[in-house]
Amino acid sequence: MAENWYPIIDYSKCKGCLSCVEFCPNNVFKVENGKPIVANPANCVEFCRGCQKAACQYNAITYYQDHKNRRC
Template sequence: MSGETYMGAPREKIPWYPTIDWTKCNHCGDCAKFCAHSVFKMVEKDGKKRLEFENKYNCVVFCKACALMCPMNAITFPDKKEILKIIKENRV
């Protein structure tokens, strides 16, 4: 991901990626199956499948599709207006 930009700002300076409410997440893996950008991965721990982040900066800026797929409504994203402000401040 290094060197990539979005709207002129370095991608690593844009905090657009999902936040998971682990108290709601049932580790079903629907988000990992759906996301083609390897943001999530399923791992096995203590004989149970668990969801983890693989590379949160692979998340496409302003995409929220995984949140729509989540049956537990456990995935949220930052405020779009705040992200746009950060993008403007970090344009190169």
């Protein structure tokens, strides 16, 4: 369980391959209109980057903390 760690999908890059949905064992994603949505962010495991590194070939996945730590 992670309050401040969950994936954010960049839909301008997402191709809808659904590898991330198949990869994640924690039911974080659901599919809506052929694209993944982050339906259960609390299920994501803190500092896991599995779906980003192992599943998504399109650089479409970042994480909440990646954005929070940016200054602007």
